[in-house]
Amino acid sequence: MWLERLLLMTPRQRLSTSLETNGVGAWLGRLLLMPSRHRLSTSLETNGGWVWPVRLLRVPPRQRLSTSLEMSGVGVWLVRLLLAFLLLPLAACATVPSEAPQATKRIALTFDDVPRGPGAFLTQEERTDRLIAALKGARVRQAAFFVNPGNIADPGRAGAEARIARYVRAGHVLANHSFTHPHLNATSAADYLANIDQAEAWLKGREGRRPWFRFPFLDEGGADKIKRDAIRAGLAQRGLKNGYVTVDASDWNMEALAIEAKAAGKTIDMDALRDLYVESHVQAAEFYDGLARRTLSRSPAHVMLLHETDLAAFWIDDMVAALRRAGWEIVSADEAFADPVSALMPDVPSAQGTLTEALAWEKGLPAPRWYERNTISLANRLFATRVLKETPAQ
Numbered sequence: 136m137w138l139e140r141l142l143l144m145t146p147r148q149r150l151s152t153s154l155e156t157n158g159v160g161a162w163l164g165r166l167l168l169m170p171s172r173h174r175l176s177t178s179l180e181t182n183g184g185w186v187w188p189v190r191l192l193r194v195p196p197r198q199r200l201s202t203s204l205e206m207s208g209v210g211v212w213l214v215r216l217l218l219a220f221l222l223l224p225l226a227a228c229a230t231v232p233s234e235a236p237q238a239t240k241r242i243a244l245t246f247d248d249v250p251r252g253p254g255a256f257l258t259q260e261e262r263t264d265r266l267i268a269a270l271k272g273a274r275v276r277q278a279a280f281f282v283n284p285g286n287i288a289d290p291g292r293a294g295a296e297a298r299i300a301r302y303v304r305a306g307h308v309l310a311n312h313s314f315t316h317p318h319l320n321a322t323s324a325a326d327y328l329a330n331i332d333q334a335e336a337w338l339k340g341r342e343g344r345r346p347w348f349r350f351p352f353l354d355e356g357g358a359d360k361i362k363r364d365a366i367r368a369g370l371a372q373r374g375l376k377n378g379y380v381t382v383d384a385s386d387w388n389m390e391a392l393a394i395e396a397k398a399a400g401k402t403i404d405m406d407a408l409r410d411l412y413v414e415s416h417v418q419a420a421e422f423y424d425g426l427a428r429r430t431l432s433r434s435p436a437h438v439m440l441l442h443e444t445d446l447a448a449f450w451i452d453d454m455v456a457a458l459r460r461a462g463w464e465i466v467s468a469d470e471a472f473a474d475p476v477s478a479l480m481p482d483v484p485s486a487q488g489t490l491t492e493a494l495a496w497e498k499g500l501p502a503p504r505w506y507e508r509n510t511i512s513l514a515n516r517l518f519a520t521r522v523l524k525e526t527p528a529q
């Protein structure tokens with residue numbers, strides 16, 4: 136079907152279509168970018184590897200062509216290979232279409248609930264020290280810290296203002312996460328906007344301040360569309376933009392489980408906790424990027440939701456390294472929030488959660504529209520078995 140459609144087109148249309156076709160585009164694109172002498176061996180390695188040519192060499196020469204066509208999948212492979220060579224002259228004179236898929240997946244890191252209360256392992260000073268050092272070591276030049284200024288005066292978080300200033304001196308930026316972290320569904324629109332204003336009064340004129348508001352609990356009004364629209368209008372009046380997230384792995388739950396386990400005197404396998412933390416965030420990034428590509432037909436610059444946790448202080452550099460190994464580029468929060476998706480205001484039955492989920496829902500994409508480990512019962516089971524080595528109750 137793919138080939139038939141392609142043959143019906145003009146030569147000019149063929150190249151861009153073949154690049155757009157799912158799977159084939161990536162394969163062909165990679166092949167065309169290579170020096171000629173690498174092309175044959177790469178194409179043989181693709182789709183089944185060397186098993187096929189080795190099997191073919193055992194067949195008498197005159198049977199080889201028909202055998203190769205009969206082998207499962209090989210016919211398709213051969214046609215693709217021939218097509219690749221036929222298209223080479225076209226590729227030489229055609230410029231790469233501007234709508235070519237993004238070669239790199241991009242993501243920015245954002246930390247909520249700053250200043251957060253104590254975690255399981257570190258003092259708040261140690262946590263800030265390690266987080267700044269780990270971000271610097273991982274060459275993350277600009278992350279965003281979403282602040283709840285109402286928690287700065289908490290006696291249990293002494294020195295919070297100075298710690299926040301240190302994030303800014305390290306190159307990171309600050310934005311509004313409300314003054315006291317209210318749930319929008321339990322607050323009137325007027326009180327909610329007043330709470331935002333209180334936080335903005337603290338942020339105003341501060342170095343590193345950005346005009347973004349992150350909804351606490353990612354609650355944007357739920358099913359109450361009147362309230363949702365009142366807050367949307369209120370933010371616009373104030374010159375604030377939604378500091379949405381597109382990738383979420385519920386790191387707050389992992390941190391809460393670590394605090395609980397530590398308080399209960401349980402043995403925590405720190406290597407297993409690191410692996411679970413890193414793996415879950417890379418999987419979440421991949422899951423939401425797939426969802427975004429199906430929704431938007433492109434990969435937007437993503438925004439990852441994290442919190443100011445001991446886990447981030449320990450392993451943010453490991454996570455960044457794992458993301459890069461998976462083909463991700465870490466971009467600034469400024470770059471991510473400049474993506475065209477930032478202007479979208481999806482209209483779905485309940486306004487909450489990630490922007491990726493809402494856009495997919497609006498487009499009618501089937502569930503699941505959230506990464507499976509955001510289901511807390513599943514996340515808790517993984518933590519118990521992998522980090523605490525507990526046997527789950529039957």
Ligand SMILES: [Zn+2]
Pocket residue numbers: 247248312316351352
């Ligand atoms: Zn929060």
